[in-house]
Amino acid sequence: MSETPHLSDRPVLVVDFGAQYAQLIARRVREANVFSEVVPSTMAASEMLAKEPAAIILSGGPSSVYEEGAPSLDPSLLEAGVPVFGMCYGFQAMVQALGGTVERTGLGEYGSTPAQVSDTESTLFNGQPSDQSVWMSHGDAATAAPEGMRVTATTSGAPVAAFEDDERRLYGVQWHPEVMHSTFGQRVLENFLLRGAGLSGDWTAHNVVESLVEQVKETVGDKHVLCALSGGVDSSVAAALVQRAVGDQLTCVFVDHGLLRSGEAEQVEKEFVEATGVDLVVVDAKEQFLNALAGVSDPEEKRKIIGREFIRVFEQAARDVVGSAERDGHPVEFLVQGTLYPDVVESGGGTGTANIKSHHNVGGLPDDLQFTLIEPLRLLFKDEVRQVGLELGVPEGIVWRQPFPGPGLGIRIVGEVTAERLDILRAADQIARHELTAAGLDREIWQCPVVLLADVRSVGVQGDGRTYGHPVVLRPVSSEDAMTADWTRVPYDVLAKISTRITNEVREVNRVVLDVTSKPPGTIEWE
Numbered sequence: 447m448s449e450t451p452h453l454s455d456r457p458v459l460v461v462d463f464g465a466q467y468a469q470l471i472a473r474r475v476r477e478a479n480v481f482s483e484v485v486p487s488t489m490a491a492s493e494m495l496a497k498e499p500a501a502i503i504l505s506g507g508p509s510s511v512y513e514e515g516a517p518s519l520d521p522s523l524l525e526a527g528v529p530v531f532g533m534c535y536g537f538q539a540m541v542q543a544l545g546g547t548v549e550r551t552g553l554g555e556y557g558s559t560p561a562q563v564s565d566t567e568s569t570l571f572n573g574q575p576s577d578q579s580v581w582m583s584h585g586d587a588a589t590a591a592p593e594g595m596r597v598t599a600t601t602s603g604a605p606v607a608a609f610e611d612d613e614r615r616l617y618g619v620q621w622h623p624e625v626m627h628s629t630f631g632q633r634v635l636e637n638f639l640l641r642g643a644g645l646s647g648d649w650t651a652h653n654v655v656e657s658l659v660e661q662v663k664e665t666v667g668d669k670h671v672l673c674a675l676s677g678g679v680d681s682s683v684a685a686a687l688v689q690r691a692v693g694d695q696l697t698c699v700f701v702d703h704g705l706l707r708s709g710e711a712e713q714v715e716k717e718f719v720e721a722t723g724v725d726l727v728v729v730d731a732k733e734q735f736l737n738a739l740a741g742v743s744d745p746e747e748k749r750k751i752i753g754r755e756f757i758r759v760f761e762q763a764a765r766d767v768v769g770s771a772e773r774d775g776h777p778v779e780f781l782v783q784g785t786l787y788p789d790v791v792e793s794g795g796g797t798g799t800a801n802i803k804s805h806h807n808v809g810g811l812p813d814d815l816q817f818t819l820i821e822p823l824r825l826l827f828k829d830e831v832r833q834v835g836l837e838l839g840v841p842e843g844i845v846w847r848q849p850f851p852g853p854g855l856g857i858r859i860v861g862e863v864t865a866e867r868l869d870i871l872r873a874a875d876q877i878a879r880h881e882l883t884a885a886g887l888d889r890e891i892w893q894c895p896v897v898l899l900a901d902v903r904s905v906g907v908q909g910d911g912r913t914y915g916h917p918v919v920l921r922p923v924s925s926e927d928a929m930t931a932d933w934t935r936v937p938y939d940v941l942a943k944i945s946t947r948i949t950n951e952v953r954e955v956n957r958v959v960l961d962v963t964s965k966p967p968g969t970i971e972w973e
């Protein structure tokens with residue numbers, strides 16, 4: 447069982463028609479200080495309306511509205527009095543549902559396209575120039591606007607490129623305002639939210655903290671809570687939030703599973719405990735994890751094992767906490783985790799998305815979980831969590847730390863995880879981290895996994911002799927929220943230094959390679 451927080455009584459729903467990045471639309475809405483959630487287009491209209499949405503946004507999608515089997519728009523969504531904004535496919539679906547015409551015109555537009563706005567005082571375009579550049583990606587177009595709809599923009603391939611109806615509060619654009627390349631995209635979206643839908647834009651880190659603290663208080667009552675604390679951004683912020691809500695009813699548990707980078711356990715104690723005075727238990731579970739992982743090289747299997755062992759450790763910790771004299775026998779019913787929205791989405795827990803990989807704290811959890819999970823950050827993106835952390839006064843050194851995955855080095859060894867391989871990887875990782883920090887690249891780089899290709903060997907020459915060692919991969923990435931990423935262009939001299947040092951100082955490694963894949967198609971971690 448899990449307590450999913452609610453972050454606003456009346457969310458803006460983004461209806462996902464199979465858009466490449468419906469999440470991106472939700473982010474843009476949140477950037478306008480309005481809470482937003484993504485729902486699949488297959489959700490029943492009645493269920494969507496039951497959420498009492500403050501507004502509805504219809505996303506783009508790969509289908510054509512006139513095709514048989516294309517995802518449909520339930521007309522009741524347009525008649526409920528809720529403000530609606532359609533983009534691309536969502537716009538076309540509105541046109542069709544309201545009695546206009548959508549056709550394949552043979553005049554597709556892809557990429558930056560000039561648009562002419564005919565009314566720069568309209569709800570959507572107020573305060574913008576009449577000539578603007580918009581990002582298009584469509585083969586179909588509206589050739590006749592629905593009756594009663596005012597056409598407020600055109601492009602050469604889309605005679606009806608935007609429409610507005612202030613009375614029914616229905617709006618739409620043929621382009622993608624959520625994409626950065628639409629020069630006034632965010633303004634159009636904000637105009638819809640604030641002017642069209644009349645929302646107040648008061649969803650701020652301050653209000654989020656207040657609301658989450660209240661919810662945690664209410665859920666926990668006078669019970670005792672454990673928090674899985676890794677010292678990373680997410681769990682540190684979650685712990686600080688719960689500490690604010692229930693004070694010393696909180697005990698944090700840090701699991702040393704042997705898959706950590708060098709110096710990690712000490713860092714948690716030094717930084718977080720010092721800053722917050724939180725009660726911390728460090729559990730040495732190195733042997734338990736290594737034994738459980740023996741002989742396993744399949745990535746999903748590793749993730750599931752790690753997720754399961756994590757929970758076993760917490761269960762034992764819960765018994766220890768209850769058993770200890772100062773706890774007056776109150777059972778520990780709750781486990782706090784720093785799960786974020788991307789963890790949920792990628793584990794297939796989002797909106798009908800595929801299971802890419804089971805994040806240990808979501809898809810990797812055992813079925814017989816004894817705790818009620820409290821995941822206050824479950825609907826937030828990383829940058830939002832960082833804002834919440836700053837609001838709570840979490841030290842900046844922790845708030846801006848690079849992410850490190852819960853399963854740790856266990857999913858950075860391609861092949862079986864052994865104590866010896868962990869030592870090799872830890873040594874290589876420490877060098878890479880040291881040099882990247884020394885080069886001042888920590889803020890530019892989102893994170894830089896170092897991956898040991900343990901099942902691959904390559905021939906080298908060192909000291910006039912043949913070596914037969916392993917390659918390690920450097921995977922520096924830049925990202926906004928880990929949902930998409932690009933490989934970071936680390937200066938050659940920094941790469942050269944890392945390579946030289948690793949091959950000189952880590953005997954078993956005789957090759958350093960650079961991963962130059964974006965996400966998608968790659969993911970950030972190799973497993």
Ligand SMILES: Nc1ncnc2c1ncn2[C@@H]1O[C@H](COP(=O)(O)OP(=O)(O)OP(=O)(O)O)[C@@H](O)[C@H]1O
Nearest residue numbers: 674675676678679680681701783784849850851852
């Ligand atoms: N070594 C650990 N001990 C206890 N809990 C852990 C450990 N590693 C991960 N967790 C739990 O799993 C959750 C997810 O891990 P994840 O790495 O995504 O978050 P994080 O470590 O808190 O932050 P970051 O993403 O910045 O590393 C954490 O928030 C924490 O609750």
Ligand SMILES: O=c1[nH]c(=O)c2[nH+]cn([C@@H]3O[C@H](COP(=O)(O)O)[C@@H](O)[C@H]3O)c2[nH]1
Nearest residue numbers: 804805806849850851852853928969970971
């Ligand atoms: O706590 C975690 N448990 C996991 O099981 C897990 N898998 C990936 N990651 C981190 O999530 C982000 C996205 O990673 P991927 O592109 O590899 O999916 C990156 O920041 C990864 O480091 C995890 N974090």
Ligand SMILES: NC(=O)CC[C@H](N)C(=O)O
Nearest residue numbers: 506507534535584585586
């Ligand atoms: N990006 C989109 O939403 C495309 C909509 C539709 N498939 C078209 O080609 O016009």
Ligand SMILES: [Mg+2]
Nearest residue numbers: 678850851852
């Ligand atoms: Mg982490």
